[in-house]
Amino acid sequence: MDWISTIGYLAASLTTLSFLPQAFKVITTRNTQGISGLMYVMFMAGLVMWLIYGVLIEDAAVSMANFLTLVFALPILVMKCRKG
């Protein structure tokens, strides 16, 4: 893997994994104040489109990164819907 691809994978890892501390925080504190529900609705709709795009262009990295981000972002939206 060349160094440019390494930067791409590092970028994908950081943006994907960044949702883990947010998911952990809302699950442990059950506090969703300040979080925009609309952001997560739009963001997850976008992730679904990215996932479809990744499958269509047969790019495993795009598909996998967006699938994982969806998994991490889902509990944030679910908690936001339950706690308001």
Add this chain to the structure above:
Amino acid sequence: MDWISTIGYLAASLTTLSFLPQAFKVITTRNTQGISGLMYVMFMAGLVMWLIYGVLIEDAAVSMANFLTLVFALPILVMKCRKG
């Protein structure tokens, strides 16, 4: 533009624009409770890497989408740092 590219652009637009309602919310309410500062540190570091990657592979869509997301996410992190 073929329909697969259209899905990609729609995906990019949704994930990028999703940070606008969150930025608007923290700016107007000045309430950052529930928001993970670590998420935004990791996310923005990832966006910078994506931006560098986009420039290196000379992909205007990747560069532009990540630059705009950086602009929208910045006030969220700034407000989180100020309000805690």
